[in-house]
Amino acid sequence: MKAKVYVEGGGNGRKLRHACRQGFSAFFRNAGLTDRMPAVVACGSRRQAYERFCTAIAQQADDFVGLLVDGEGPVDATSWAHLKQRDGWEQPDGATDRNAHLMVQVMESWFLADRDCLARYFGNGFRANALPAPQREVEQVAKADLDKALRESTRQSRKGRYDKGRDSFALLGRIDAARVISASSHARRLVETISSEMEKVAP
Numbered sequence: 412m413k414a415k416v417y418v419e420g421g422g423n424g425r426k427l428r429h430a431c432r433q434g435f436s437a438f439f440r441n442a443g444l445t446d447r448m449p450a451v452v453a454c455g456s457r458r459q460a461y462e463r464f465c466t467a468i469a470q471q472a473d474d475f476v477g478l479l480v481d482g483e484g485p486v487d488a489t490s491w492a493h494l495k496q497r498d499g500w501e502q503p504d505g506a507t508d509r510n511a512h513l514m515v516q517v518m519e520s521w522f523l524a525d526r527d528c529l530a531r532y533f534g535n536g537f538r539a540n541a542l543p544a545p546q547r548e549v550e551q552v553a554k555a556d557l558d559k560a561l562r563e564s565t566r567q568s569r570k571g572r573y574d575k576g577r578d579s580f581a582l583l584g585r586i587d588a589a590r591v592i593s594a595s596s597h598a599r600r601l602v603e604t605i606s607s608e609m610e611k612v613a614p
Contacts, residue, residue: 414449414475414609417464420518420580421453427576428453434580435479442588442602447609449477457481457498465503468510475510475608479601482513484554486597509608512601515550518579519557523549524594525586532582534569549594 418435421428431453439448454460457480464478486493490511491502502511514520522529523542530537541564543552552560561573570578592599 413473414447414477414605415452415467415473416449416477416479416605417452417454417460417467419454419457419460419480421455422576423455427580428455430580434583437584438586438588438591439602439605441584441586442592444602444605444609447606449475449605449609457483461494461498461500464510468503468505471505474611475605477510477512477601477605479512479514481517482515482597484516485550486513486515509604512604513597515595515597516552516554517557518583519561519575520549520552520554521591521595521598522561522582522586523552523557524590528582528586529564532570532578532585533565533573536567536569538564538567540564547594548596549591550597 416435418431420435421431432451435451435453436448439451452463454463460478460480464476467473467476480494482493483497488496489508490513491500491506491508493513494500494511495502526539526542526545529542530539542560543556546552565571565573588602592602
């Protein structure tokens with residue numbers, strides 16, 4: 412069975428898009444999808460991810476096509492309803508709720524589920540107490556609060572202040588996926604959907 416996930420991230424540069432693909436692929440492997448791995452398509456902007464997803468699902472060239480973008484805020488509705496309200500995106504013909512997935516509130520929210528990984532990655536000078544207080548659902552942390560906390564907690568670290576281009580996908584490939592799935596209902600839904608879709612057809 413062929414499956415592709417069109418993800419937001421990677422900008423316009425080849426090197427960063429490669430890092431994006433590697434990061435998400437490593438996350439899926441760490442989540443236990445080793446034998447059911449989807450192909451990751453790094454699309455750059457969220458709009459580009461949506462447009463490429465729409466093209467792919469219209470062509471029906473793959474058995475499963477997924478869209479994965481940041482929620483950019485709290486999500487209190489289905490993925491398509493949220494994307495319609497926030498971005499004005501229509502649910503394309505052939506797509507269901509199983510095709511659309513959100514990182515809530517943003518991809519960096521997942522990092523809060525594995526603070527040990529953050530400490531190891533940034534090294535000496537990393538200040539875990541500058542992060543939001545631990546809570547089971549990382550999706551409750553506002554995007555603005557998370558951005559500020561990541562900058563402040565890493566300001567004096569060995570690696571230096573958090574830099575999205577340098578650090579985001581490197582961290583994505585290192586974090587404990589099981590912790591993320593436990594702390595993020597949308598991440599759990601993403602992994603469970605891919606796993607069940609890939610199991611529909613025997614290898």
